[in-house]
Amino acid sequence: MERINCDFSPMKEILIEDITNLITALQNNMEAIVDENNCLLSNFEKTKEDFLSIEMKAATFYLNCYLSPFTDKYPELSVCVQNLSRLRHGGLIVIEREDSLESLVKPGISIGAELTHTLLESIFYPGSPLHDGAVMVNQNQIVSATNVLPLSGRFTGDQKLGTRHRAALGLTEQSDALVLVVSEETGRVSFAFKGELYPIMTQVM
Structure with missing residues (x-):
């Protein structure tokens, strides 16, 4: 098991909020897709961008976790x-x-x-x-x-x-x-x- 120190509460809170918002957006898309008058392609593009943003923030968070036991710099x-x-x-x-x-x-x-x-x-x-x-x-x-x-x-x-x-x-x-x-x-x-x-x-x- 990888030894990490992830006690960085502000970033955790940001990630939780972003993931919650993404889940809400996906649920809204799921409800809207039954209406054939709605075109959700732009929504999906926005969702993809939001997911990539979350991925990069999470990588930054874990980078700090992986480094903190080995350097103070x-x-x-x-x-x-x-x-x-x-x-x-x-x-x-x-x-x-x-x-x-x-x-x-x-x-x-x-x-x-x-x-x-x-x-x-x-x-x-x-x-x-x-x-x-x-x-x-x-x-x-x-x-x-x-x-x-x-x-x-x-x-x-x-x-x-x-x-x-x-x-x-x-x-x-x-x-x-x-x-x-x-x-x-x-x-x-x-x-x-x-x-x-x-x-x-x-x-x-």
Whole structure:
């Protein structure tokens, strides 16, 4: 069983309210569909958007749960990925948890500094000699940069993912690490955990 700390009441309340509203909307759609004069296609589109919003909020909530036992620097990480996303600067941040990553990661350049969002952002600034590869975080420290992660081979053909996302999946398929990914192309932020990718909403982190 995954060890998580999910005592974040405000976000729980938001999720419960959103899910309740979605259930109400679905019930209203079910009642309205018997009337052949009603076209519910726009309602379904809105429902889909609401569901995706709930999914992203839930992913953000659980991201905090998964990180909180292993680092106190969630606020710094949050500010970092929001700024990277806004500027469309790609980023790949590994948060070590219980599993040793020594045999899975090709080590990069040692940093050994306290984790701050400004330092992380400077590492991933385009043109920086450290911006390629992954940053390793252990507890509240940036351990190293330019680390090379194993790539997942699961997504091929039409399911195209960038190298950062494949690296995030590859490491989390083989360990309990959590990996934050910021897309350089879209600015979207996701996290990989247990071999799955979850989009997150930076504005509610």
